[in-house]
Every structure is written in structure tokens, then in C-alpha cells.
Amino acid sequence: MWHSGHSTEDDPGVDALFPGSGSVGWPALAAEHGGRDGGEGRPATSDVGRVLGPNAEAWWSFDTRHISVSDVQILGDSQGGRSDAGVYWMFTAGGIETSDEPSGTVLPVGQSGEWDAHFIAGPQVVAAGPNDLRMYYYSWDEGLGRFVIGLARSEDGFRWKKTGPIFQGGEGHDAAGATAHCVVQDLDSRAFFMFYEAVAADNTRSIGLAVSPDGLGDWQRTPDPILRSGRRGRLGRGVRENWALLIAGSNGWGNYRHQADVAHAYQVLLRGGIKEDRIIVMMFDDVARHPMNPHPNKLFNAPGGPDVYQGLRVDYSGTAVNALNFLAVLAGNRSGIEISSIANGRVLESGPQDHVFVYYSDHGAPGIVGMPSGPFLFADQWLSVIKSRSGVGYEHMVIYLEACESGSMFEGLLPEDISVFATTAANARESSWGTYCPGQSPSPPPELLTCLGDLYSVAWLEDADEANLSVETLKEQFQAVRLRTSQNFTYQQGSHAQRFGQLSMGTQSVAEYLGDAEQGPAAWGHAGAGAWVGAQVADAGAESSRRRRLGPQGAVPQRDADLAPLYAAVWREGPANSAKRAEAERALAAALGARAALDARVARAVGAVADGRRSAARRGAAGRKGAPSAGLGAAPAFYAPDLLYAGELPGREGRPVVDDWDCLRTIVMSNDKMHPLQDMVGAWEGVCGALDQYGMRHSRAFANLCNAGVRPAELGTAAALACTDADVA
Structure with missing residues (x-):
């Protein structure tokens, strides 16, 4: 056996070695050849040592720095095979230190x-x-x-x-x-x-x-x-590590499903063998202890399912769940986090050989995803960190994103030349869907008056519960998720799940990111006795899971899912003339009215901006010498208000939602601090108040204004009128 070595004196060379009797085949071969053993007649079980090293002669230029063996042949006179009269030929590859003319090769x-x-x-x-x-x-x-x-x-x-x-x-x-x-x-x-x-x-x-x-x-x-x-966790453990970052970007009882999604993902990772100290969880953590929760300190992600909250370790909770902390955790920037009772300061400490899995469940809108505290997270901020960590903080990264218009976080932004494989619940122009909602089939138990999960999220999570992840590839799981999320490609109460980034990573096994320990329904044993809820306990086996996965499934648009507790309260409170029913109806009407009023204000402000641009263009046309009089009364070309408010400007297909992110977003970051900008979102919020998880849907209108060349100050002026007009609602 010939091998290349490197000595402690920084003097590389080629060694010849015959292993001991524990190896198969080599001792007998060496004994048969006797002195012609390729190593100066040494015993077959000894380390012969160096037989060839770099050439130090001045005239030589081929292998003056290092030399490595590539092939050894025994060639006889016929040059057609081996014989006892043959000669050993060693073909090597060398490194050149200095050379004027090629020599020695x-x-x-x-x-x-x-x-x-x-x-x-x-x-x-x-x-x-x-x-x-x-x-x-x-x-x-x-x-x-x-x-x-x-x-x-x-x-x-x-x-x-x-x-x-x-x-x-x-x-x-x-x-x-x-x-x-x-x-x-x-x-x-x-x-x-x-x-x-x-x-x-x-x-x-x-x-x-x-x-x-x-x-x-x-x-x-x-x-x-x-x-x-080989599968992760077999050979090479300790050389490559798995890391995961899980975040629920919302709070409140109406958003129960996001925290249940994340808690379920945590259990999937633990069950797959991912180390607890390699999983970072960010969620407001108010739902498990919410006054409306009939099962305190428990969360359920499916009807008849186990408690997924048990054993969950939350690293960032409350107001510590914000965009700045998320980006710092993703970047491995511990100094960018203020450690407190709700933020333990843990960050991804992954290296260039590691695999990173990121799962985000939340509300979204074109170019943004929500946070329970502080400004939204904008697509360009997230992508900037992902790119900066490529080859430094990960070898490969997989991202699963549950949000409305989630495709807009990657469309036209995530390059194919970095090792990131991302899938989203929806394309850049549609809602994602909540599921397991009251009144649907399958329905949560009657005491849980809220949606338990999101359609895309439970699709991949329940697949991970049952599939052999060491065999299933990322592409295969995506195909299963896409089928279920689209409601068998009918898209009736469903969305278009998308893939972005380096799609060739789809041939890798899911276990490379979620772990390869024991998978399947039996692994839920850690949930403990009594963890099952509702009337479907007897029907909670693998067959019912299969029906949920393949059959039609009730779903509600993500933003409307927030209203599920209000609708359920109306249904639950008995006769229409009861006091409790009337109170529930008033609460629902107030929520719907607030949404309608916001929509009307944004539409009025956008319309005022468009009208102002048209008027300015008419005045400019009238003031130009030689302008034809017939054209003075015609409105010059500018985007129609309806298109600006609810559409997408021509030519934007496949492009990022906005060209100038500084025009759209509310903050920029430098030196780990947030700095306000005079931007579209800031211009609106400065007059009309912060956009909530429903109001963020209007980021498409604000992005359209940016792409049309409108200045944020123009929106601010129009918003001041729209939001103070008592008749707007």
C-alpha cells in the first residue's frame, strides 16, 4: 500500500506501507513477491517509510513542492499485464514551486x-x-x-x-x-x-x-x-453538525396555529436525533398559557393529535421575538442581542461544514413577513444574511416558509449559486391557508375554538411524522406537500407551494436536515399518557393520518383564520337573541369593520397619489411650448388607482416585489441598530398608525408606488387626508 504523507518538518513525500496481518490480501501478496515488494525488501507487516520525495534539484520544475501517488502498476515486457519479472511503475502528481520551463513530467x-x-x-x-x-x-x-x-x-x-x-x-x-x-x-x-x-x-x-x-x-x-x-449520524458525526432555527412570528389566541406549528417542528427535530442545544426557538409563547386555552400549557397541531408543547424549550419569547434578533441569531451574531429573561442569547454557531434548517410560520405580505414585536422582516434583509453566511455559517441550508405571499421573499432574490433550498407555502401573489379550523372537516374538538395548524406546515410536519426521512428526498417531500397544499391540484382552498434556490439539493434526503433517528407515529410515545385530546382518539392512528394527508381538507385563508375564534364564538353562543351571542356578533363586526376601514383608507390614499401625478402631468403638458390644445383635457398616462392598490405593475413577473428596498421598508440596520427611514411603510405608519397582521397585506400597494417612481412623502401627504377623513369608513 503506497500512500502520501506530510511530515512534521513540512517535508511532504510518498511513503510505502504494508499493513499488518489484520488486513486482507496484502501480506500474502507481499510474501509472494519477497524482495520485490515495492519497498526495498522489508517485511510485509512493517512500515517501510519514505520511498520517494519532492525533487530539490535546481533544474527540476515538476514536483519541487510536494508529490502524491496516484497509481502503481506492475508492467512486464509485454506491457500488457503483471508478471514476476515485472517492474513497479509509480505515476505521481506533483506541485511546482518555481519553473522557467516544464521539466520532469x-x-x-x-x-x-x-x-x-x-x-x-x-x-x-x-x-x-x-x-x-x-x-x-x-x-x-x-x-x-x-x-x-x-x-x-x-x-x-x-x-x-x-x-x-x-x-x-x-x-x-x-x-x-x-x-x-x-x-x-x-x-x-x-x-x-x-x-x-x-x-x-x-x-x-x-x-x-x-x-x-x-x-x-x-x-x-x-x-x-x-x-x-452515508446518512448523517452514522459516519462522520462530530464532523458535521445539524442546526435549526424555528420561529413563530405572531402572537394572540387567533394565531394559535403558528406556535403549534413551531412546537410540532421542534418535536420532529428532537425525534430525528437533532441535539437540543442545536435547536433555537423563537416564539411569543403566550398561547399555551392564554386565558382562552382550555388545556393550559399544552398545544395541539391536529385534531386528535398529541401535545406538541411538552418539553419545548423557548429561547426568545415576548418582545424579544423581533426582526433584529432573528437576523442576529441567523448570522451567529451574539453581540447583536441584548440578553434578558426573555432572550438567552443563543445564536447559530454553525460552521462551513454544517447543515442548517430554518422554519418560519407566520403572516406575510409581498416582500415581508410579520413579527409580534417591532418592524416587519423584509426580504432583502433576510437574503443579505443568508448570502453573507454562505460557505461560512453553513454548507447547505434548507428553509421552509409558511406565510401569505411567501414566494415574494425569494422570487428574483435567492440566487441558484449558493447552497440554499427554500420552499414556500404560496407564490408571491396569493394567500396561504390555515387548517383544522372550527366547523371544518377534520375539526378541532369543540373546546378549542381556533385553527390548530396551517395547511402547508401540517403537510410537511405530518409527512415527517410518518415517512422514512432517510429515504425520502427533499424533492419528494416537496412534491407531497405541494399535492396536499393545492388540495390535489384543484387549488380550491389551497395555494401554489413553490421552490427556490439550488434545486439540485432536492436529491438530498430529508434526514440530512431533520435527523435520521427513528421516525413514524410510534415515535410519539414521548408525548405521554393523556396527551391526546378530542373525540377522535380512537381514530388517531396511521390510517386517519393518511386520510388527512390525501383527502380533501377544510382550509381558511391565512388572514381570515385569525377571525376563526370570533366566528366560532358566534356559533357557540346559542340562540340569536341571547346576550352572549349579541356580544360575540358585535366583536366580529368590529373586527370586520376595522379591516374594511383600513382597506378604504389605503385605497383612498393610493388614489389620491395617482390623481396628483396625473394632474401634475397635465399641468406639465399644458406649459410646454407647442403642446396640442386637443390634448389639454386628456389625462396623461399613469397607472390606474385600482392597479396600484390591488394589482401588480406590468413586467414584474419573476422580479423582486420592489426595486428600491430603501423606498419600501421601515428600517435599515447598521452597527446592530435600527434607523428609521423616510419610506412608504414609515410614511403610512407615521400618520395612520402601525400596520397589523391584516394591514401588512397593503405592502403590495406601497411597493407599486415605489416602482412607479412615487416618493414616500407623496404617500404621507395623501395618508394624512385619508386617515383623518371621518367618512372614509
């Missing part, structure tokens, strides 16, 4: 512009027959942007002629090409088999296979790798 790198001009590596020599030596090697082809395997041929082993590249991989597991390889010839068919290290677009490595009838060309690869990397 049998195969130099290519000239500038050639496919192998950057380097050549991994030489393997195959004796295909008399006077037919073939050297397979690989390089990086800059023109193709991938690793490529090439071939050189020789009759005597000294003089080699390159024939060019012969194999470059395909798509999927070898989309970035092929590197280390081993070529063997089948003695019966005479075909050549190439086992190679396949490199995917996200740098994932696996073993691929290609077959050629003559070893020279027409290499046919298998569509899938023949050997994938």
Missing part, C-alpha cells in the same frame, strides 16, 4: 485555452494490451464550467500523447462533472467500466458509473449514482 498541463490548462490530476494507467497503455486523468474545463476526464495513450510508458476529453458527466448527481476515477476492463465482455467521483451542482459527491465498449469513447453513464454518501 511525462504529461504536462494543457496550453492556455485548452480544456486541461488549469491542472491535471488523478492519473490512472490501464494496460489495455501490448503496446497500449492508457492514462485516464481529470481537469477543470473552464469553458464547460465542470470537471472533465481525459485520456492520453502511450506505447512505452514514457512518451504520452493526449487524445482529449472523453467524459464530462451529465445532469443531476454529476452536473458539475467527474473527478477521481478507476477504470477496469471486464475480461468477458472486454467492455471498460469507469467508477468515478460524481460532483453535483451543490458540490455533493457520490460514486457514478459509466461504461464504454472500447475504453476510448461512447461512455454511457447510469442515470443515478451507484453509491451515495
Whole structure:
């Protein structure tokens, strides 16, 4: 066994070593060859030591810095196989320290512009027959942007002629090409088999296979790798760590489902074997102890389901759940967090070899997701941290995002060249959906007058409860989630789940991020006796879960799900003439009225801005010399108020929701502090008050104004009139 080593004196070289009797095959081979054992006749079980090192002679320029062994052949006089009279040939790869002219090589790198001009590596020599030596090697082809395997041929082993590249991989597991390889010839068919290290677009490595009838060309690869990397938690534990960040971005009884989603995700990760100290949870944590909760200190994410709150460790609660802390945790920036009784200061301490899973359940709107405290989280802020941590704070990151218009957080923003795989509950223009709501099927027990979950979230969570995550891939789970979230592609009470980022990561197993310990319904044993609620206990097994997953499922638009407790209270309070029923109806009417009034104010303000722009354009046209009189009474072109208020400006498909984020968002950050801006959201809130989880839907109108070139001050002036007009409602 020949291997490359590096001494403590920084003097690398090639060693020769025959292992001891515990290894298979080598001692017998060494004893058979006696003195011709490749190591100066040493005993087969001893470490021979260095047999070849870098060349220090001044005239030499090939391997003056380091040398590594790539292939050793025993070639006889026939040069066609092994014999007792053969000679050991060692083919090495070396590093150049200084060079005026190439010297000492049998195969130099290519000239500038050639496919192998950057380097050549991994030489393997195959004796295909008399006077037919073939050297397979690989390089990086800059023109193709991938690793490529090439071939050189020789009759005597000294003089080699390159024939060019012969194999470059395909798509999927070898989309970035092929590197280390081993070529063997089948003695019966005479075909050549190439086992190679396949490199995917996200740098994932696996073993691929290609077959050629003559070893020279027409290499046919298998569509899938023949050997994938081992599952996490088996080999390599301690080298790569799993980290997770879970956040519920809302509070209040009407948002029960978001905190139940996150608590369920926590249980999935623990059950998968993710270490507790590698999971960070951010949620207001008011629902489990809410006065309206009939089961104190318990949360349920499905009818007849287990308590998912049991054992949950919350790291950030109350007002500590805000955009600034979320970004600091994601960035691993402990100094950006003020530690308190509601914020323990834990951050993602992941490194460049680690996997990170981020799950966010909340309200959303175009370009933003909500927070229970402080300003919204804007898409460009989140993406800025994700990009800055690429290759530093994670090797691969997976993001699951539950929110209305959640696709707008990544559309046109998340690049494909960083190792992030993101899925969202909805596209950039539609609501996501709450589920397990009162009056629906399946329905929560009568005492829980609120929605227990969100359709996209329970789709992936219940899939994780039952699937073999070591086998299921990210793509397969997404397909299952998309089917359920779309209500079997009918989109009746459903949404269009989306994927973004480096989609080739979809071939990785879900277990790479959620853990590979025991999965399935039986693993819920830790929930304890008495954790099941409602009248469906007898129907809470795997078959009922399967029906929930595949059959039609009641759902409510995310923003309307907040009103579910109010609607349920009206239904529950008996006859229409009862005092309690009347009180419940007044509360519901007040909530609906407040929403209608806000919508009317925003529509009036946007309309006033549009009218002002049209009037200014007419005045400008009238003042220009030679303006045709016939055109003075016609309104010049400007976007219609209805389009600005509720539509999407032309040409925005596939682009971020806004071009100038500073025009839209309420804050910028520098030196870990928030600084107010004169922006659209700030201009509105400065006059009309903070936008709530319903009002944030109007970020599309504010983004449209920015994209139309409107200044925030114009909206501020219009908002002052709209929000003080008593007749607006």
C-alpha cells in the first residue's frame, strides 16, 4: 500500500506501507513477491517509510513542492499485464514551486485555452494490451464550467500523447462533472467500466458509473449514482453538525396555529436525533398559557393529535421575538442581542461544514413577513444574511416558509449559486391557508375554538411524522406537500407551494436536515399518557393520518383564520337573541369593520397619489411650448388607482416585489441598530398608525408606488387626508 504523507518538518513525500496481518490480501501478496515488494525488501507487516520525495534539484520544475501517488502498476515486457519479472511503475502528481520551463513530467498541463490548462490530476494507467497503455486523468474545463476526464495513450510508458476529453458527466448527481476515477476492463465482455467521483451542482459527491465498449469513447453513464454518501449520524458525526432555527412570528389566541406549528417542528427535530442545544426557538409563547386555552400549557397541531408543547424549550419569547434578533441569531451574531429573561442569547454557531434548517410560520405580505414585536422582516434583509453566511455559517441550508405571499421573499432574490433550498407555502401573489379550523372537516374538538395548524406546515410536519426521512428526498417531500397544499391540484382552498434556490439539493434526503433517528407515529410515545385530546382518539392512528394527508381538507385563508375564534364564538353562543351571542356578533363586526376601514383608507390614499401625478402631468403638458390644445383635457398616462392598490405593475413577473428596498421598508440596520427611514411603510405608519397582521397585506400597494417612481412623502401627504377623513369608513 503506497500512500502520501506530510511530515512534521513540512517535508511532504510518498511513503510505502504494508499493513499488518489484520488486513486482507496484502501480506500474502507481499510474501509472494519477497524482495520485490515495492519497498526495498522489508517485511510485509512493517512500515517501510519514505520511498520517494519532492525533487530539490535546481533544474527540476515538476514536483519541487510536494508529490502524491496516484497509481502503481506492475508492467512486464509485454506491457500488457503483471508478471514476476515485472517492474513497479509509480505515476505521481506533483506541485511546482518555481519553473522557467516544464521539466520532469511525462504529461504536462494543457496550453492556455485548452480544456486541461488549469491542472491535471488523478492519473490512472490501464494496460489495455501490448503496446497500449492508457492514462485516464481529470481537469477543470473552464469553458464547460465542470470537471472533465481525459485520456492520453502511450506505447512505452514514457512518451504520452493526449487524445482529449472523453467524459464530462451529465445532469443531476454529476452536473458539475467527474473527478477521481478507476477504470477496469471486464475480461468477458472486454467492455471498460469507469467508477468515478460524481460532483453535483451543490458540490455533493457520490460514486457514478459509466461504461464504454472500447475504453476510448461512447461512455454511457447510469442515470443515478451507484453509491451515495452515508446518512448523517452514522459516519462522520462530530464532523458535521445539524442546526435549526424555528420561529413563530405572531402572537394572540387567533394565531394559535403558528406556535403549534413551531412546537410540532421542534418535536420532529428532537425525534430525528437533532441535539437540543442545536435547536433555537423563537416564539411569543403566550398561547399555551392564554386565558382562552382550555388545556393550559399544552398545544395541539391536529385534531386528535398529541401535545406538541411538552418539553419545548423557548429561547426568545415576548418582545424579544423581533426582526433584529432573528437576523442576529441567523448570522451567529451574539453581540447583536441584548440578553434578558426573555432572550438567552443563543445564536447559530454553525460552521462551513454544517447543515442548517430554518422554519418560519407566520403572516406575510409581498416582500415581508410579520413579527409580534417591532418592524416587519423584509426580504432583502433576510437574503443579505443568508448570502453573507454562505460557505461560512453553513454548507447547505434548507428553509421552509409558511406565510401569505411567501414566494415574494425569494422570487428574483435567492440566487441558484449558493447552497440554499427554500420552499414556500404560496407564490408571491396569493394567500396561504390555515387548517383544522372550527366547523371544518377534520375539526378541532369543540373546546378549542381556533385553527390548530396551517395547511402547508401540517403537510410537511405530518409527512415527517410518518415517512422514512432517510429515504425520502427533499424533492419528494416537496412534491407531497405541494399535492396536499393545492388540495390535489384543484387549488380550491389551497395555494401554489413553490421552490427556490439550488434545486439540485432536492436529491438530498430529508434526514440530512431533520435527523435520521427513528421516525413514524410510534415515535410519539414521548408525548405521554393523556396527551391526546378530542373525540377522535380512537381514530388517531396511521390510517386517519393518511386520510388527512390525501383527502380533501377544510382550509381558511391565512388572514381570515385569525377571525376563526370570533366566528366560532358566534356559533357557540346559542340562540340569536341571547346576550352572549349579541356580544360575540358585535366583536366580529368590529373586527370586520376595522379591516374594511383600513382597506378604504389605503385605497383612498393610493388614489389620491395617482390623481396628483396625473394632474401634475397635465399641468406639465399644458406649459410646454407647442403642446396640442386637443390634448389639454386628456389625462396623461399613469397607472390606474385600482392597479396600484390591488394589482401588480406590468413586467414584474419573476422580479423582486420592489426595486428600491430603501423606498419600501421601515428600517435599515447598521452597527446592530435600527434607523428609521423616510419610506412608504414609515410614511403610512407615521400618520395612520402601525400596520397589523391584516394591514401588512397593503405592502403590495406601497411597493407599486415605489416602482412607479412615487416618493414616500407623496404617500404621507395623501395618508394624512385619508386617515383623518371621518367618512372614509
